[in-house]
Amino acid sequence: MPRHVLTAEFAHESNTFKKGFTVLDDFRSETYLQGEAAIAERGNANTELAGFLDAAREAGWRVSHVISAHAGPGARVARAAFDDIAGQICAAATASRHSLDGILLSLHGAMVTEFCEDGEGELLTRLRAIVGPDMPIAVTLDLHANCTPLMCDLADAIVSYKTYPHIDMRERGLQAGRILEARMSGRSRPRTLRAHRPMLDEINSGRSDEGPMLPLYAKARAAEREPGILAVSINAGFSDADIRDVGPTVTVTYDTLQPAAESRARAIAEDIADGIWAARFTSVNTYLGVEEAAAIASSFDASRGPLIIADYADNPGSGAYGDATNLLRAMLDAGLRNAAFGPMIDPEAAAFLHTHRVGDTVSLALGGKNDPAFGGGPLAVTGEIIHLSNGDMICDGPILGGLHHSYGTTAVLRVDGIDVLVVTANSQMLDQQQFKAFGIMPAEKSVVALKSMQHFRAAFEPIAGRVIVCDSGALSTPRYERRTYRNVPRPIFPLERNTELPTRP
Numbered sequence: 001m002p003r004h005v006l007t008a009e010f011a012h013e014s015n016t017f018k019k020g021f022t023v024l025d026d027f028r029s030e031t032y033l034q035g036e037a038a039i040a041e042r043g044n045a046n047t048e049l050a051g052f053l054d055a056a057r058e059a060g061w062r063v064s065h066v067i068s069a070h071a072g073p074g075a076r077v078a079r080a081a082f083d084d085i086a087g088q089i090c091a092a093a094t095a096s097r098h099s100l101d102g103i104l105l106s107l108h109g110a111m112v113t114e115f116c117e118d119g120e121g122e123l124l125t126r127l128r129a130i131v132g133p134d135m136p137i138a139v140t141l142d143l144h145a146n147c148t149p150l151m152c153d154l155a156d157a158i159v160s161y162k163t164y165p166h167i168d169m170r171e172r173g174l175q176a177g178r179i180l181e182a183r184m185s186g187r188s189r190p191r192t193l194r195a196h197r198p199m200l201d202e203i204n205s206g207r208s209d210e211g212p213m214l215p216l217y218a219k220a221r222a223a224e225r226e227p228g229i230l231a232v233s234i235n236a237g238f239s240d241a242d243i244r245d246v247g248p249t250v251t252v253t254y255d256t257l258q259p260a261a262e263s264r265a266r267a268i269a270e271d272i273a274d275g276i277w278a279a280r281f282t283s284v285n286t287y288l289g290v291e292e293a294a295a296i297a298s299s300f301d302a303s304r305g306p307l308i309i310a311d312y313a314d315n316p317g318s319g320a321y322g323d324a325t326n327l328l329r330a331m332l333d334a335g336l337r338n339a340a341f342g343p344m345i346d347p348e349a350a351a352f353l354h355t356h357r358v359g360d361t362v363s364l365a366l367g368g369k370n371d372p373a374f375g376g377g378p379l380a381v382t383g384e385i386i387h388l389s390n391g392d393m394i395c396d397g398p399i400l401g402g403l404h405h406s407y408g409t410t411a412v413l414r415v416d417g418i419d420v421l422v423v424t425a426n427s428q429m430l431d432q433q434q435f436k437a438f439g440i441m442p443a444e445k446s447v448v449a450l451k452s453m454q455h456f457r458a459a460f461e462p463i464a465g466r467v468i469v470c471d472s473g474a475l476s477t478p479r480y481e482r483r484t485y486r487n488v489p490r491p492i493f494p495l496e497r498n499t500e501l502p503t504r505p
């Protein structure tokens with residue numbers, strides 16, 4: 001009899017500073033696919049599910065895939081949305097618990113719900129109540145997980161991405177699947193421990209392309225080759241969540257059948273966590289003000305590729321509103337030519353532009369509608385509509401390649417020399433198709449301003465003449481003190497820059 005494994009993907013990165021809730025419709029408009037439909041869309045792409053299926057083929061499992069549900073990073077998940085998706089996973093576990101050999105879950109690790117701070121811990125609690133303490137459960141997490149002690153207690157194995165930009169989803173899915181297979185066959189008996197440091201997040205949000213984290217990821221990979229060490233994960237944390245268990249963690253999944261593995265796992269976790277702590281003052285990014293960024297753009301020689309300006313603070317990928325206007329205003333004031341800006345997430349403006357035709361000249365108030373205190377208020381602009389679309393695209397970059405994606409109702413408005421991509425759906429810029437599908441060719445522009453912290457680098461660095469990073473003052477500003485934290489334990493770095501470590505037992 002082949003082993004029977006239940007799989008599911010349920011991911012959300014929750015920004016507790018954002019107003020409102022993430023509701024079921026937000027999942028439905030992003031990814032909300034059951035069973036075979038999920039496998040058809042995601043089963044052969046760079047996804048955890050594809051990695052789970054690789055493991056299944058390798059070991060000959062029978063897989064029951066329940067659901068793949070993702071929504072763009074945003075406000076806390078509403079109870080009804082959480083109960084719907086978690087409910088489907090739990091119902092499937094209840095129905096098949098007598099035939100199940102194991103469970104594989106792709107989670108984020110930074111989900112906060114309307115009613116609890118630890119969405120993943122809550123899901124695992126509900127599942128354990130159904131399948132009991134001995135059912136093998138392996139979990140993958142995003143590198144930006146705020147990984148809690150509860151998650152480590154309830155999952156046998158935790159495997160997080162080791163890349164930011166995230167490009168190893170399928171690889172990590174396979175790794176988690178192989179650990180689950182070893183557990184189901186009795187070759188190992190994994191447990192996961194956790195080391196944590198009092199920081200809001202790793203100082204460079206876990207950048208794996210540059211900076212002090214590079215040798216730490218190398219250490220983690222090397223440690224995974226040691227006997228009894230099954231997975232070593234560095235979670236940079238997610239600082240836009242005002243919760244008790246915020247911050248960077250190192251988790252090590254080790255084999256309790258090997259006598260020395262636990263103490264070695266503890267040593268590995270603390271050593272890497274010490275490295276994160278020691279690097280807390282080392283910032284890889286230089287955050288420019290919007291005027292400085294626009295000044296660099298106005299004298300930029302684009303003969304070797306465009307200047308890419310990343311609006312770090314208004315990254316929809318960390319739950320910022322994506323409608324901040326400060327950078328666009330500075331670019332317009334600087335009189336830039338042959339430039340692009342996107343996305344401007346403004347459903348009202350996108351709908352208004354769709355009441356006109358391509359070629360029309362229109363005036364409107366653009367962006368800045370959610371919270372003008374973070375990133376600037378609405379901008380009065382007049383421009384020519386040069387493209388109208390339903391927002392659909394097939395991505396082709398290293399992160400989303402092959403996957404269908406949609407910005408919803410979308411328009412391109414040319415304001416002076418800047419093509420502004422006005423969209424409806426909340427999604428950061430990380431794939432060139434997010435411009436190209438709407439007629440904006442980034443490689444042919446002199447200046448491309450985009451809303452993303454780090455993921456854009458995978459697709460845009462290869463065409464860039466230069467990359468600069470800007471803090472527009474929007475909700476995900478790296479100036480942490482602009483957000484009012486109430487629930488994180490104090491002192492914490494960098495809110496208290498002289499935070500000291502508690503003495504270890």
Ligand SMILES: [Zn+2]
Pocket residue numbers: 142143144166
């Ligand atoms: Zn992430």
